[in-house]
Amino acid sequence: MENDYFRFEDTEHDIPFYNGNPKLSSSKLIVLFLGFCLTFCIPFIEFGDMVLLKAILSCFIPLIAVWYSLDGNLSEIFRKPEKNDIKIIIIGLISVFLVMGIATLIAKVFGIPSQSHKAYAGTPIITILSTIIQLVGEELFKFIGIVLPMIFTYKYIGRKGAIIVGIIVSQFIFALAHISAYGSNIADLILTIGIGSIVFPLIYVKTKNITISYLVHLIWDFIGILPVIFGLATLLF
Template identity: 35%
Template sequence: MKQLFTAKMSKPAVPIALILLFAGFLTLSFSIPFISPFAIAIAGFISLYILFGKTGITYTFSKPKKLVSTYFLGLLGAFIFAGVGIFITTMLLGSSPNSNPVAEGMTLFGLLRTIPMLLGEELITIVLLLIITNLLGGTRKALAIGIIVSTLIFGFLHLPTYDWNFAQVIFIIAAARIPFTLASLRSDSLYTGLFIHITYDWIGFIILIISHH
């Protein structure tokens, strides 16, 4: 995946990719029947293809390196970052986090439905990261800017879900996102961030399912 930071990218395709990703997000947000769970993932795949060709998809979904260690480090990091974010949000800023409506009434079957949506979230974040880093020259500074901007956008996309609680989406949602991205970069594959993201969300969902029975 890191090869795409300096690979030839179709600059005319950048605005098209951004429009596609936004359209996928809107499709999910308005719960359009049948396609909504897959909308962002589909937009992400198409965006990778029009930006980098087949190599965009191949490199992004390459075989992960250091998968096991990166997975556990990333998962632990996500919970630590989220925990610190909860402390900042509640204790320092005095803001009460809102619940995720998707979690309400979640079932074991419903967990499977979240997989394409979480894949879409990984793709929209990584595609944005690739675009920003590539446009800025693929340097370490460009990568740092790409991580910050893509992470913040990821958080802001959750504003409607969490009743426009800016503190929550920045310090909890976006903060927990950082280890997902870093894990994908360390393993050089989107798969690792996806596996961590699924595990992280499912742990919370399963706890809610059990507590409601």
């Protein structure tokens, strides 16, 4: 069994669904797929200043789909961090910095123009709350994006191959979901969003714990919105 695992993986836990553990009924598979599709569509809907509502929908739609598919047993994918996870979080942040840097450099070498994220709407506290909530949804979205291809490819290419396919599919669709925020330069999205953020699903595959990949993602994004955080601190103090 351990030969089916990558060497960097923790083998105490496994990714659910792909091998029938737990069993995924047709109705649960449909709900999981619909949750994935609906979450993908949310960024393309104009919410105006209601960014918090957008974040809540981005979080709760995939959360409900996964909750239903796991019969409410979210401890399969969300667990309390342990002391050893601190090292993983630190290594993860360093890895994100390096991979993002390499992806940006490749884009420059090939003359692929980079696109800036659209300005944050709302007050600093709304921006911070929206980020905290939405990133849960993003990690769940990528989780569903990994397990759905695994379910259909596992029997043909094995566990390792199915994970690779799942990550590629998930990251590609995740990159496309950012068109509304960054523009339609697909090459830049694939490099800076798809490949640039590949560390997050790899952290999940290692730990089988979305809590850890979420924390790394949250810390990284908070670094990106430091001006907003400093602005809130100025207002409060």
